[in-house]
Amino acid sequence: MTPVATVQRRPPSAAYLALADEVERDVAQLPAGTLVPSEHELAGRHGVSRLTARAVLQELERRWVVRRVQGRGTFVARRIEYRIGPDIPASWTETVRRAGAEPRSTTERVATVRAPGWVRRELALPARATVVHLVRRRTVDGEPATWAESWLPADLVPGLAERLPAEGSLHHVLHDVYGLEPVRAWYRAELDVAPDDVAVRLGLRARPLALVLQGRLDSRRLGRPVELTRSWARADLFRIVFEMGSAT
Amino acid sequence: MTPVATVQRRPPSAAYLALADEVERDVAQLPAGTLVPSEHELAGRHGVSRLTARAVLQELERRWVVRRVQGRGTFVARRIEYRIGPDIPASWTETVRRAGAEPRSTTERVATVRAPGWVRRELALPARATVVHLVRRRTVDGEPATWAESWLPADLVPGLAERLPAEGSLHHVLHDVYGLEPVRAWYRAELDVAPDDVAVRLGLRARPLALVLQGRLDSRRLGRPVELTRSWARADLFRIVFEMGSAT
């Protein structure tokens, strides 16, 4: 959509906000990954204290305009757009690569276990059924980006551990290898501050804002649940668009 | 869902993070709106500088645990849950009130205007058609919370300006007064840093994180578009849950 009315800008009262707006404009046309002036340089060039210069860069980090790494510097940031809708989303790996970044998936665990009660209920499995518990971590340009857990009925995916290539899409495997024709049964997205344990699993010190994505896939062919998932995706790295239907 | 494995906590390295965790635990059981110790008090009680105490409260504000107001203090915060799905969502006013907060809606503009091109296309209107342009601002406990624009075909809602009570739900009016039986045609949600003009319209100095919610409602009875909307909702005030289908 397009904005209709314009509103007069008010000049920021604080020095650090005025400087932040200035740097944001300067940085807007630079490609992602470009090095931004350091705190010390900003301070010297604009005659402010280092703390003020620091406040500028922190403000821009809050706006997701830059990303800061201790010991390395401050860099221009861009979020990767990722659409989620009633249909199965496009491959994560492909989406990230198309955005010009380097995706990497690592499977931290593939184990066949007795299904916990709530998983059994959600997957409509009989008592004492086993499920494949899958834990995967994904990075973008080496930066931890998502952490995901899935549960699949073990009888539907025999030998999944061997068949799941490290780089491949789980959905492709379910579709092409096992012929399950997965479709969305339900899904749910919500924004939250990552709890401490998720931050640890992501290898982060801070507690990032993250989207919690949960859902279940059913097999169109078999008419039964195939996968139950919950994943955490950092909101500063992904611009997740949740949509249903489509505009004219 | 329920977490499956636990992860060992690491003690925060920085003093302000350790203190933030401590205060967060203390504050967890207090009701929303409770006054939290001030920067000065925190500093004195824990033998740290005011800047460190300030860093603690700012960290908790980033985690949406507290809300800070200049001149008044720091207060325990709770986000209001608001579900969005294929069906028309529950009344905003009712949802906020049920959460124990005081909602207020003000209509800033109700005007019949010539439809801009993109609105005309989306609403499938003929050339030179007129639409009702509706701009509404909502507050929660006096705090600006959302800013929304809607466009409706003028011929479908004659006399809307008089019929739209300040406190009432637009959807109820469309359904009960005009008998339009509105249903969702499409919708889309996305998280973003509010642009400067939206921040101004919300009456805020900072640039809050906000959910951009867009969509179109069609009349089931008439089979034609009824309302096109775009709204911004502050992510620190609302826990917006986006869902499709439902878990078992």
Added chain:
DNA sequence: GAGTGGTCTAGACCACTAC
């Protein structure tokens, strides 16, 4: 070792809200 961001201090003045 040089440069980056992360933490922390002591102190100052200001803007805003309440009473």
Added chain:
DNA sequence: TAGTGGTCTAGACCACTCC
């Protein structure tokens, strides 16, 4: 007027990355 948070300074030491 007193108390709150918001901005800003000058300086210090630390942790981390890269060469």
